[in-house]
Amino acid sequence: xxxxxxxxxxxxxxxxxxxxxxxxxxxxxxxxxxxxxxxxxxxxxxxxxxxxxxxxxxxxxxxxxxxxxxxxxxxxxxxxxxxxxxxxxxxxxxxxxxxxxxxxxxxxxxxxxxxxxxxxxxxxxxxxxxxxxxxxxxxxxxxxxxxxxxxxxxxxxxxxxxxxxxxxxxxxxxxxxxxxxxxxxxxxxxxxxxxxxxxxxxxxxxxxxxxxxxxxxxxxxxxxxxxxxxxxxxxxxxxxxxxxxxxxxxxxxxxxxxxxxxxxxxxxxxxxxxxxxxxxxxxxxxxxxxxxxxxxxxxxxxxxxxxxxxxxxxxxxxxxxxxxxxxxxxxxxxxxxx
Ligand SMILES: [Zn+2]
Ligand SMILES: [Zn+2]
Numbered sequence: 001x002x003x004x005x006x007x008x009x010x011x012x013x014x015x016x017x018x019x020x021x022x023x024x025x026x027x028x029x030x031x032x033x034x035x036x037x038x039x040x041x042x043x044x045x046x047x048x049x050x051x052x053x054x055x056x057x058x059x060x061x062x063x064x065x066x067x068x069x070x071x072x073x074x075x076x077x078x079x080x081x082x083x084x085x086x087x088x089x090x091x092x093x094x095x096x097x098x099x100x101x102x103x104x105x106x107x108x109x110x111x112x113x114x115x116x117x118x119x120x121x122x123x124x125x126x127x128x129x130x131x132x133x134x135x136x137x138x139x140x141x142x143x144x145x146x147x148x149x150x151x152x153x154x155x156x157x158x159x160x161x162x163x164x165x166x167x168x169x170x171x172x173x174x175x176x177x178x179x180x181x182x183x184x185x186x187x188x189x190x191x192x193x194x195x196x197x198x199x200x201x202x203x204x205x206x207x208x209x210x211x212x213x214x215x216x217x218x219x220x221x222x223x224x225x226x227x228x229x230x231x232x233x234x235x236x237x238x239x240x241x242x243x244x245x246x247x248x249x250x251x252x253x254x255x256x257x258x259x260x261x262x263x264x265x266x267x268x269x270x271x272x273x274x275x276x277x278x279x280x281x282x283x284x285x286x287x288x289x290x291x292x293x294x295x296x297x298x299x300x301x302x303x304x305x306x307x308x309x310x311x312x313x314x315x316x317x318x319x320x321x322x323x324x325x326x327x328x329x330x331x332x333x334x335x336x337x338x
Contacts (some may be wrong), residue, residue, distance in 0.1 A: 001316040006300045009021045015140060016140045017138055019138050019139070019140050020071070020139070020140060021145070023067060023132065023138055024064065024067075025218065026197060027060060027063055027064055027067075027161070028060075029190075029194055029197070030060070030162075030165045030194055030197075030198065031056060031057065032171070032190070033061040033165075033169070033190050033191050033193075033194035034056050034164070034165050034168050034194070035053050035056040035060070036053075037188055037190060037191055038052075038168055038169075038172050038191065039052040039053035039056060039168070040053050042172065042175075044081040049177055052168070053216060055164075056164070056168075056251040058233065059157065059160060059164060060161065061162045062157050062281065063154065063157045063161050065281050066150055066153050066154040066157055067139075067154055069147075069150050069281050070139055070141070070143070070147045070150045070151050070154055071139055071141055073146050073147045073150065073283065074133070074141065074144075074146060074147060075125075075129045075130065075132065075133075075141065075142040075143055075144025075145065075146055075147050075148075076129065076130040076144050076147075076294065077125075077127045077128060077129060077130065077145035078108070078111060078113045078114070078115065078116070078119055078127070078129075078130060079111060079113065079127055079128070080130040081113075081294065081296065082298075084113045084114040084115075084116070085112075085113055085197075094114070095194065096110050106120050108128045110126075110128075111127060113128060115128055116130065116295075116296045116297065117129070117297075117298060118131040118132070118145075118221065118224070118258070118295075118298065119132060119295075120132040120223060122142050124133050124142075125141065125142050129142045129144040129145075130144050130145040130146070130294070130295035130296065131144050131145035131148070131221060131295045132144045132221065132223060132300075133148055133215075133221045133222050133223065134152075134221075134222040134223065137187070140170075144295065144333075145294070145295025145303070146283075148270060149270050149271055149272070149277075149283065149284050150283070152212065152216060152270065152271065153278075153281060154215075155205065155208065155209050155212055155275050156209060156227050158201070158205055159202065159205040159206060159209050162198050162202040162205055163202050164200075165194065165195075165198035166198040166199050166202050169192075169194060169195030169198060170189055170195065170309075172188075172195075173191075173192070173193055173195065174188070187233045193268065209328055215271055216266065216267065216271075217263045217266050218256065218259055218266065218269060219256060219258050219259035219260055219266040219269070220258065220259065224258070226257065227254075228254040228256070230332065231329065232253050232254050234295070234325050234328055234329050234332070235249060235253055235254075235329065237250070237325050238325045238326060239252065251253055251307075251311070251316075252311050252314070253307050255301075255304035255305075255307045256301070256304060256309075257300050257301050257304045257305045257308060258298050258299075258300065258301065259301050259304065260299065260301060261301055261303075269273075269287070269299075270284070271284065272284040272285050273285070275334075293300060312330065312333045315329055315330050315333070318328065
């Protein structure tokens with residue numbers, strides 16, 4: 001039994017330490033190759049070398065500090081809010097949850113706490129995460145209400161650092177060939193390895209950043225995107241069985257009740273309103289409402305909420321087809337915070 005527990009502990013620690021060490025190692029290796037080998041080594045004598053070194057060091061520090069802060073601040077757990085504690089069966093839920101008006105109140109059976117809208121239970125973190133986006137293996141932690149802004153900044157900064165690293169490595173290889181340096185010296189293998197890593201990181205981060213930016217500007221989390229896809233797929237099946245018109249099918253499709261309707265507003269709700277907040281690894285300034293700041297309550301798009309409620313009624317009163325898909329759609333409409 002002890003051996004089993006020790007093994008379990010080892011696996012838990014490894015899954016926490018390995019990805020975090022790997023991210024820091026990739027960043028440090030890039031700083032060494034670009035900053036020290038190329039900027040201070042190959043270009044050390046030129047006037048541009050030290051300038052490029054300071055830019056590289058600045059990008060490195062921004063990335064590492066942001067990464068550290070995503071972990072340090074954490075996603076925000078329901079367990080940190082004593083007012084979400086469910087004491088007895090008939091215990092009244094806090095007012096701000098009742099007033100939120102978005103959906104029925106839910107209780108997490110594992111945490112025994114009220115679950116605000118957009119909160120989900122993460123089995124890896126073993127807690128309910130506020131405005132859960134996803135559990136990120138690169139941080140070995142959830143991304144949620146409190147660290148989402150810093151997570152987005154880290155993604156954007158990592159893309160800039162990877163492209164910067166790629167460009168300088170490319171320049172190094174080009175110069176080596178153009179000046180025929182290969183006749184009397186070897187190319188630094190570290191720079192080549194780092195260049196390959198930077199190129200693959202640039203491509204994968206460009207795709208991932210693009211997807212994450214789309215979610216952010218649409219005011220939805222990664223989980224909500226999958227919920228929307230599942231729901232719309234079921235609407236297709238349901239409408240197909242009813243042989244309804246295209247307009248009728250489209251009117252039943254998912255509406256995001258947390259989308260403010262403005263790309264800029266969706267950006268500012270997460271990233272803050274000032275340039276300093278967008279650039280520096282600081283937390284977003286207050287939204288003017290303690291429950292919104294804490295990720296317990298959200299402004300609701302009334303137009304979209306009205307459509308979703310109307311659709312719920314339409315489905316509920318559709319006696320023509322009491323099939324599985326209809327009950328699944330109703331289930332998704334009434335349990336959107338599970
Ligand atoms: Zn939970
Ligand atoms: Zn998690």
